[in-house]
Amino acid sequence: MELIFGLDVLNSTIRLSTPLLLAALAGLYSERAGIVDIGLEGKMLGAAFAAGAAAFTFNSAWAGLFAGVAVSIMLSMLHGFASITARGNQIVSGVAINFVVAGVAILLGQKWFGLGGRTPQLHGVERFREITMPGSEALRDVPVIGWLYSGILSGHAVLVYMAFLAVPVTWWILYRTRFGLRLRALGENPAAVDTAGISVTWGRYRALVVCGLLCGMAGAYLALGLSAGFVKDMTAGKGFIALAALIFAKWKPVNVMFAALLFGYLEALGIRMQGKVLPLIGEVPVTMIQALPYVLTVVLLAGFIGKAIPPKASGIPYVKER
Amino acid sequence: MKNELPKWADYILLPVINLTVAFIVAGMVVLMVGENPLEAAYILVRGAFGYGGGIAYTMYYATNFIFTGLSVAVAFHCGLFNIGSEGQAIIGALGVALAALTLDHLMPWWVIFPLAIVGSALFGAAWALIPAWLQAKRGSHIVITTIMFNFIASSVMVYALVEVLKPAGSMAPQTRTFEQAGQIPKLDWLFEVFGSGLQGAPLNLSFFLALIMAFLVWVLIWRTRFGYELRTTGTNPTAAVYAGIPPVRTIVITMLISGGLAGMMALNPVMGDQARIELDFTAGAGFVGIAVALMGRSHPLGIIFAAILFGMLYQGGAELSFDMPNISRDMIIAIQGLVILFAGALEHMFRPSLIRLFSRFGRSSDASLAEAA
Numbered sequence: 148m149e150l151i152f153g154l155d156v157l158n159s160t161i162r163l164s165t166p167l168l169l170a171a172l173a174g175l176y177s178e179r180a181g182i183v184d185i186g187l188e189g190k191m192l193g194a195a196f197a198a199g200a201a202a203f204t205f206n207s208a209w210a211g212l213f214a215g216v217a218v219s220i221m222l223s224m225l226h227g228f229a230s231i232t233a234r235g236n237q238i239v240s241g242v243a244i245n246f247v248v249a250g251v252a253i254l255l256g257q258k259w260f261g262l263g264g265r266t267p268q269l270h271g272v273e274r275f276r277e278i279t280m281p282g283s284e285a286l287r288d289v290p291v292i293g294w295l296y297s298g299i300l301s302g303h304a305v306l307v308y309m310a311f312l313a314v315p316v317t318w319w320i321l322y323r324t325r326f327g328l329r330l331r332a333l334g335e336n337p338a339a340v341d342t343a344g345i346s347v348t349w350g351r352y353r354a355l356v357v358c359g360l361l362c363g364m365a366g367a368y369l370a371l372g373l374s375a376g377f378v379k380d381m382t383a384g385k386g387f388i389a390l391a392a393l394i395f396a397k398w399k400p401v402n403v404m405f406a407a408l409l410f411g412y413l414e415a416l417g418i419r420m421q422g423k424v425l426p427l428i429g430e431v432p433v434t435m436i437q438a439l440p441y442v443l444t445v446v447l448l449a450g451f452i453g454k455a456i457p458p459k460a461s462g463i464p465y466v467k468e469r
Numbered sequence: 470m471k472n473e474l475p476k477w478a479d480y481i482l483l484p485v486i487n488l489t490v491a492f493i494v495a496g497m498v499v500l501m502v503g504e505n506p507l508e509a510a511y512i513l514v515r516g517a518f519g520y521g522g523g524i525a526y527t528m529y530y531a532t533n534f535i536f537t538g539l540s541v542a543v544a545f546h547c548g549l550f551n552i553g554s555e556g557q558a559i560i561g562a563l564g565v566a567l568a569a570l571t572l573d574h575l576m577p578w579w580v581i582f583p584l585a586i587v588g589s590a591l592f593g594a595a596w597a598l599i600p601a602w603l604q605a606k607r608g609s610h611i612v613i614t615t616i617m618f619n620f621i622a623s624s625v626m627v628y629a630l631v632e633v634l635k636p637a638g639s640m641a642p643q644t645r646t647f648e649q650a651g652q653i654p655k656l657d658w659l660f661e662v663f664g665s666g667l668q669g670a671p672l673n674l675s676f677f678l679a680l681i682m683a684f685l686v687w688v689l690i691w692r693t694r695f696g697y698e699l700r701t702t703g704t705n706p707t708a709a710v711y712a713g714i715p716p717v718r719t720i721v722i723t724m725l726i727s728g729g730l731a732g733m734m735a736l737n738p739v740m741g742d743q744a745r746i747e748l749d750f751t752a753g754a755g756f757v758g759i760a761v762a763l764m765g766r767s768h769p770l771g772i773i774f775a776a777i778l779f780g781m782l783y784q785g786g787a788e789l790s791f792d793m794p795n796i797s798r799d800m801i802i803a804i805q806g807l808v809i810l811f812a813g814a815l816e817h818m819f820r821p822s823l824i825r826l827f828s829r830f831g832r833s834s835d836a837s838l839a840e841a842a
Contacts, residue, residue: 183612185612185616229810229814229815230814233814233815233817233818234817235813235814235815235816235817235818236550236813236814237814238550238552238612239550239759239763239809239813239814240810240813240814240815242552242756242759242809242813243806243807243809243810243813243814244806244810245806246756246802246803246805246806246809247803247806247807247810248806249799249802249803249806250799250800250801250802250803250804250805250806251498251799251803253797253799254498254501254502254795254796254797254799254800254803255501255502257502257795257797257799258501258502258503258795263797264797264799384620387616387617387620390613390616391613391617394613432628432632434624434627434628434631435624435628437624438620438621438624438625441617441618441620441621441624442617442621444613444617445599445603445609445614445617445618445621448603448607448609448610448613448614448617449603449607449609450607450609457610
């Protein structure tokens with residue numbers, strides 16, 4: 148029990164869920180506006196590299212975050228240019244971005260720092276440090292509340308709280324603002340948006356800026372929060388797990404949070420279970436736990452646990468009628 | 470104003486322009502890391518084609534990419550985007566290992582090789598079956614399911630190597646080395662003819678298998694009834710249903726063929742080179758297949774040329790990283806991405822301006838253009 152629901156497993160669940168949550172929310176803005184985004188992985192990786200490099204160079208985590216977000220938004224705009232303006236295949240464009248970033252980040256890293264593609268180890272203010280929430284020391288011994296507040300919720304980097312705050316904000320934007328209404332309409336029926344005299348192109352570009360922003364935060368958290376610097380293949384498929392979480396959540400913001408928490412928990416559990424022997428099961432097949440998010444997503448896509456229906460117009464370039 | 474390009478411009482000029490732009494951008498990346506792009510290109514081409522062993526290595530890599538390129542292309546023709554070639558190739562290796570590990574003490578290579586071909590194709594196809602069936606029956610997007618299946622495949626492979634196939638007492642996650650009979654003969658004799666040995670390059674018989682498969686794919690797509698149904702479903706699914714073409718069957722069979730071709734890629738590195746399954750033996754060949762198929766415009770002949778080009782990048786890139794320490798093999802991944810970007814996602818970027826150019830200057834020479842087409 149301690150092994151499966153222990154404090155440190157739940158604590159690292161929060162940490163490991165954060166990049167997934169940010170990236171999945173990024174994908175949500177993009178896909179809800181009708182642009183399929185396979186390139187979350189690449190954008191995250193690019194942001195992680197830029198964040199690591201800038202944080203080291205300017206000696207500040209915030210400079211790192213800014214650089215990461217800037218790079219991610221630039222990549223997002225490239226994706227936008229390919230899929231909105233040039234009306235290219237959105238999936239192909241996403242795949243291309245993943246490869247370009249994976250290659251160029253290492254080349255530049257090697258050129259700038261000469262560490263085989265890594266960025267130098269970050270210390271002190273170059274990272275986002277843990278924030279101890281007010282009163283968490285005093286509450287530590289209170290049963291249940293202390294466990295939850297001091298043990299699990301307190302003591303994370305600022306980006307973690309921003310990520311979880313982004314959930315209600317996204318919900319509010321999506322369902323309570325004009326921008327959100329138009330965003331959803333862009334994904335379901337862009338022709339209707341066009342008929343109402345609102346630019347489909349401009350709307351989709353704006354959605355992609357938000358997508359780049361959140362994805363950049365996800366990457367920056369990887370390099371400046373979870374670890375202390377950028378390393379090769381740092382995202383290790385997290386962009387695709389985020390995509391899976393997005394689908395698993397049926398493109399809904401609150402569900403996205405629970406899906407990210409679930410997949411983050413599985414990852415934390417996988418790390419914790421390494422080499423452990425359990426009664427009845429024997430040695431835990433960790434590779435199987437790691438594959439579980441993907442299996443769950445396929446099962447969901449198959450329609451066995453509710454049906455995942457993507458926004459109707461996603462993936463289709465919009466061509467104005469003449 | 471004509472809104473179409475002459476055929477030769479569509480099939481040759483436009484791809485060449487796209488590719489040139491991709492390489493110019495790649496050259497700019499080389500400049501950014503502080504090396505001379507022209508010199509880099511020279512070292513790359515010399516490394517890939519300058520000596521017998523280099524050529525053999527180029528062809529060895531090209532073999533992988535022909536298989537995966539064909540795999541992606543077959544699915545493309547049916548309007549399906551199979552990103553799962555990587556995973557299908559990984560699982561295909563299990564089929565190869567099944568044949569080689571059980572029979573290499575008992576049979577000669579020419580019995581095991583055909584069995585391994587069948588095994589790899591069957592395993593690869595089986596791995597494509599579930600995404601195919603889900604796409605056809607339940608409408609689950611095949612891009613997403615095949616991505617998920619790639620990750621599941623690598624987990625399966627880790628599990629299989631660590632828990633099942635690893636010989637007792639060994640630490641490395643790999644199978645035992647196949648006996649001589651479990652290996653595909655190298656093509657030394659071919660290179661002896663030109664007075665140069667293979668010089669250690671693992672080029673083997675599966676290169677010819679790849680060429681045969683390219684021919685068979687051409688026959689399948691443009692010369693058979695099923696190929697017609699496949700292309701119709703790809704071009705206009707609604708019309709295909711009206712024409713009485715069963716969509717579920719077409720999608721599933723297409724994906725089985727696509728998966729089978731990807732699975733056969735495993736023959737080359739597993740049975741032709743390392744003589745065992747190692748982790749990450751695919752080295753991303755499944756993804757290169759996407760670039761190759763896009764660049765080759767999903768035509769087997771184009772795919773062979775594109776595969777050789779990427780073989781050149783892989784082999785020459787390895788030599789380049791010796792001579793220019795700032796350029797690691799990651800350059801190849803970047804180039805691959807740029808090719809996918811410009812030949813794939815941005816393939817229509819230059820079309821409007823090219824059409825304008827042709828309609829302005831082409832009117833007087835329309836007749837000669839028609840002849841050229």
